[in-house]
Amino acid sequence: MEVLVQPAGRVLSIKPGDKFLPALRAEGLAISYSCEDGRCGLCRCKLLRGNVVESSRPPRPLFGFRTRYLLACQSSPAEDCAIEIPDAQEPVIHPQRRLRTQVLGVEPLGHNVRLLRLANTDRLQFSPGQFVELELGRGFSRVYSLAGLPTDDELRFHIRIHPQGSAGQIISERLQPGTAMRLRAPYGAAWLRHRHEGPILVASSGTGLAPVLSILRGIGAAKLQNPVHVYVSFLLREEVYCLDELSAALERIPNLRASHVIVAYGALKRGLRRGLLTEALEADIPHLGNWHANLYGSPFAIDAAVHLLRRRGISEDHLHADPFHPFGS
Template sequence: MDILVQPLNRVIRVAPGANLLEALRAAQVPMSYSCLSGRCGTCRCRVLAGDVLDGGRAQQRPLDGMDGALLACQTYLTGPCTIEVPAPQEAVVHRACIVKARVAAIEPLARDVRRLLLRPAKPLAFSPGQYAQLTFAPGLSRPYSMASLPGQELLEFHVQLMPRGRTSAHIAGRLRVGDAVRVSGPLGAAYLRPRHAGPLLCVAGGTGLAPILCVIRGAVAAGMRNPIHLYVGVRSPGDLYGLDWIEQLRRDHPALVAHIVVASGANPATQRRGLVTQAIAQDIASLHGWRAYLRGTPPMVETTTLVALGKGIDPMHVHADAFYMQGN
């Protein structure tokens, strides 16, 4: 049975029922992966033609609205098909692991946001923009994105305090310096692609600023000179944080342009009123050749994705992980 792999334009022969990720690895097709269980979303690709058996839907939420999107590790080949994989030079492999860590600091960042610093017992390999599952006690576990860069001494996370959120309440009220935390990861497909030379659109809603800071910090550390357009959206000025970090990044990366968008109560001298989608629609005529990194709530990610697609961005160049607020 023949499988056409794009954009490599390679045909590989597999047996019916073969797992797609295993078939790609056996054929030495460069492919990102991590957890091998359908949780991390790293092995995302797309079916262009033909049929496959997609076993990942029960484990993975809809993949950002991308038509034909699937997870290679959860996909089984049932007939000839055409599969689109990310560019080979963008493949990363950080095997998922569990790292023990201790709380180094808990600091307020905004009205309902806390900065959590963890000291891991050993380094956690990840790419800028990914996230990890933090477990504090049985029943107290949530995914949070790294704001720190790989290789730094401390892992940094930004925690949104949620109404009736047991995990965030534990972090804000009961967690203490020195407490043990289990870090599982890395997870997520919205990691920095450092080989891209075109402009970057970086959009953060609320604590989505953490992974977006990590992406931009990673671009600076990698020596990327790309124009970067950063849009930070919050509901009110009291939800805003990280302005000093953004200013430092502007000094480090002169091609960074930052837009602070506040839905209500914006300071007209330094902020824009409205939604990030409205600001992007007003500012940018075309996103052809751009990469987009989107982090925030599902409605923000979904509407921003639609705006980006409407302005000509390649769907495979929209890198997004939405924050789902239900649960702990």
């Protein structure tokens, strides 16, 4: 089969049944990847023309967008086709690792949120905004976003404890300093892009604050000059947490244009703004033509925000979102 690969404009010949990813890599074409088993989402490409044979793990579409995608590690061409590799100028290649680590601490961070600290002795390589899969029992795992940078001595996670939540119970009740753990990482395509000149919108709902801190610290560390707009939202006033760490990360952003902590319900304190994430974005940002957006957290809030940003003209290629949908074991 002949496969036209954009933006390189190269035509490859790929045998039926052969996956795109190894063929692209063999030709030296830059493409992001990590897990090679359909779970991290990094190798997602646009299908511009033609049809492919998908594996059992097709790519998850973002709410409201209709572009056809394929996972290059899971799909092979069904006929002559054309594909586009996203972010070909700055591919993220962190081959997936399964690490042994140990718990340094599990501490209260806010209402129903725990800070889980794991040793980063083996120096996990990841990009700000990515997440890991924590193995919490035999055949039982959950994914959690990284709150820091790969250079940190520890891996930090903000874990929301859901009523009757299986993982939350294990993390808050059974893990102690010294407990041995295993994780697989990194996962996730909502990483921080560096090669972009327009404004960056960074937004979260609930524990989506964890990857937001990672993104903000990443922007500060790389000294990105883009105008940055930050919206951190919570449903209830008592859920607000980590404001000191947020302020410290914001201080290091070279070109911070706006930062808002938004609360939907409960008594307002100084510095907080009333409303829903979507209401604030709708009021503040009329058009998102040249913007990039990184969004994380509660699936309801993030799906609604994705829908709004789409209506406000954001390019699908510039929208990087991880709604925290419940993840099966």
